[in-house]
Every structure is written in C-alpha cells, then in structure tokens.
Amino acid sequence: EVQLVESGGTLVQPGGSLRLSCAASGFTFSSTYWMNWVRQAPGKGLEWVANIKQDGSEKYYVDSVKGRFTLSRDNAKNSLYLQMNSLRGEDTAVYYCARLNSGTHGFDIWGQGTMVTVSS
Amino acid sequence: QSALTQPASVSGSPGQSITISCTGTSSDVGGYNFVSWYQQHPGKAPKLMIYEVSHRPSGVSNRFSGSKSGNTASLTISGLQAEDEADYYCSSYTSSSTFYVFGTGTKVTVL
Numbered sequence: 692e693v694q695l696v697e698s699g700g701t702l703v704q705p706g707g708s709l710r711l712s713c714a715a716s717g718f719t720f721s722s723t724y725w726m727n728w729v730r731q732a733p734g735k736g737l738e739w740v741a742n743i744k745q746d747g748s749e750k751y752y753v754d755s756v757k758g759r760f761t762l763s764r765d766n767a768k769n770s771l772y773l774q775m776n777s778l779r780g781e782d783t784a785v786y787y788c789a790r791l792n793s794g795t796h797g798f799d800i801w802g803q804g805t806m807v808t809v810s811s
Numbered sequence: 812q813s814a815l816t817q818p819a820s821v822s823g824s825p826g827q828s829i830t831i832s833c834t835g836t837s838s839d840v841g842g843y844n845f846v847s848w849y850q851q852h853p854g855k856a857p858k859l860m861i862y863e864v865s866h867r868p869s870g871v872s873n874r875f876s877g878s879k880s881g882n883t884a885s886l887t888i889s890g891l892q893a894e895d896e897a898d899y900y901c902s903s904y905t906s907s908s909t910f911y912v913f914g915t916g917t918k919v920t921v922l
Contacts, residue, residue: 727911729857729913736900737900737902737913739913742910751910754908787857795863796845796847796911797868799862801858804856
C-alpha cells in the first residue's frame with residue numbers, strides 16, 4: 692500500500708524549533724517523485740509550503756517560510772524532513788506530506804497530517 | 812501570490828448536479844493545464860479527484876468531471892450523493908516563485 696506517515700508535530704513556543712518527518716512506503720521514493728509539504732491553519736484553506744526534487748538538488752519554499760524552514764530527504768530511509776526554526780503563531784497548522792506527480796502537477800498521495808501549534 | 816478564488820459554499824439535493832468554479836490568472840489557471848481538484852472530509856487529508864483539468868485518477872467516480880475556460884476552472888459533481896458533502900479545493904501550477912497555489916475552498920452541502 693502506498694503510504695505517507697508524518698510525525699513530529701507538537702506544541703512549541705514562538706521562536707522555537709521543530710523537525711517534522713514523513714515516512715514513505717509502497718513506492719519508489721528515491722527516483723520518481725518530488726515531495727512536498729502543504730499546511731492548513733485551523734479552519735483555513737490549504738497552502739503549499741515547500742518541495743524537494745528526487746535527488747535533493749533543488750528545493751523551493753513559499754516566501755513566508757524562506758530562511759526559517761529547511762527541507763531535506765534521506766532516500767536510503769525513504770524519509771522526508773522539514774526543519775522549522777524561528778516559529779511564529781502564523782505557522783500553527785496541520786502539516787501534510789504530499790507526493791507530487793511531476794508530469795501532471797497533481798498531489799496524488801497525502802499523509803494524515805501532523806499538528807504544529809506555536810503558542811506561549 | 813494570491814489564492815485562487817472559489818465560492819465559499821455550494822449546495823444541492825441528492826441526484827442533482829453542482830458546479831464549483833476556481834478563478835485565477837494567466838500566470839496560473841489560464842497559463843497551464845495543470846489544474847487539480849481535491850476533496851477533503853472533516854478531519855481527513857485531502858484526496859486528489861481531478862488532475863490536468865479534466866482527468867480522473869483510478870478509483871474516482873465518473874460523477875466528478877473538470878473543465879477550464881480562460882482563467883477559470885470548474886469541477887462538476889453529477890448525481891450528488893450524501894458522501895460528496897465535503898470541502899473542495901482547486902490547485903494550479905503557477906509561474907510565480909510559489910510554484911503551486913490552492914483555491915480558497917468550497918464547502919459542498921447535500922441538502
């Protein structure tokens with residue numbers, strides 16, 4: 692079964708750091724797919740956050756997280772990571788790991804999400 | 812990059828057809844045939860329903876169809892069923908540095 696499982700979300704104080712993980716299974720993680728993080732603030736819509744190329748050589752971020760968030764992947768472990776620093780209240784959201792079909796530009800597989808709450 | 816514009820809510824009776832619009836610009840919806848639609852039930856992850864404007868992934872009911880005209884894409888749900896009650900989001904590839912932009916979301920209610 693093709694599956695993405697996120698972990699690492701928790702309550703963190705403003706200015707703090709957090710590392711999210713996404714474990715992939717059931718497909719060839721390393722060679723075929725760009726991987727993404729998409730977030731959803733409570734009661735709000737979806738927002739694309741960042742993505743990373745198959746070999747990790749290219750990474751892109753939404754402007755609001757540039758310089759604070761860093762995306763990485765370990766293809767040997769079929770895992771995706773999001774290092775989040777200098778967290779702000781507006782970063783509070785459910786963070787979804789999503790697989791991108793680069794041919795169709797559709798997010799075809801999603802994890803169940805992990806909740807990040809930034810509050811004092 | 813602003814979110815794509817969708818109606819906040821659309822409703823219909825069982826068996827009816829409804830259409831959800833998604834309006835962007837020539838830099839996203841109008842410029843590329845990379846519009847996708849996602850269904851999200853409360854507390855659940857989004858699910859891909861349509862990709863490349865009008866293509867359905869395997870397993871998605873043929874009651875769901877997509878189209879595009881200019882800067883506006885549309886999702887039509889035919890033969891509305893109770894299980895279709897959910898939030899729906901469009902998404903498009905964009906030439907901006909954001910790469911992907913989502914719509915504001917539409918709550919579909921089955922009366």
